Amino acid sequence: MLVISPHLSIPYDEIETHAMRAQGAGGQNVNKVASAIHLRFDIRASSLPPAFKHQLLSLSDQRVSREGVIVIKAQSHRTQERNREDALARLKEIIAGALAAPKPRRATQPTRASKRRRLDSKQRRGQRKALRGKVES
Template sequence: MLVMPKNTLFKPNDVAIHAIRSRGKGGQNVNKVNTGIHLRFDIKASSLTNENKEKLLKLNDIRLSKEGIIVIKADNFRTQEKNRLEALKRLNLLLTKTFKVPKIRKPTKISKAALAKQIEQKIQRSKIKQTRKKVRF
């Protein structure tokens, strides 16, 4: 059974997970045990909406292949289960960032009281600078 992280945007049958040999340090454990995870997410065959599929296919990411498959490799941990969860979390994070709609910024207007205060301060500052000038006779 596949243990999924909370609040995932995809279904468990949308991903294909294969165990691979991890790279890097680890002694004999690296050479004998398949602890790394190779996750493949086929965008076109997934259960996402067509709009979200289009957003993903337009994504400019090195993990996205020309065929529309997202490939994520996770081999940071020594156990296969931790690497599987890490790969699923990375996929979910990628989907979340892609589907997020940015808020539309509404430009704020300065209030009349604040504008009057700014003008009053400007006049006051101008008077101070006027008193610093040399007096001519």
């Protein structure tokens, strides 16, 4: 079970992992060993509560496909085990981030000093632009 929070976990049989060869430089090891992990998690077919599914599907993250599948490719480590751990940690991070409630914004008034600084900079900018005109002799 991949534990996301104390009250939420995902069974490993809902997470599909596939080993493949990594891309990029690395010499003979990269060319021979399937150490990269391609992880797929189908949000719609998962056992997550409907509210959590909706939040995940509404994410504007390129790792979430139109079909509702989270796709993660982990290839930064040399071993398959470390890459699998990395992919699962990234999946956990995506799900936990989507489930966290955003902090509500409190409306505040600008301070007197910030208003003064804004007006002073506007005045300086206007003077600088006024000096750009033609010079009369």
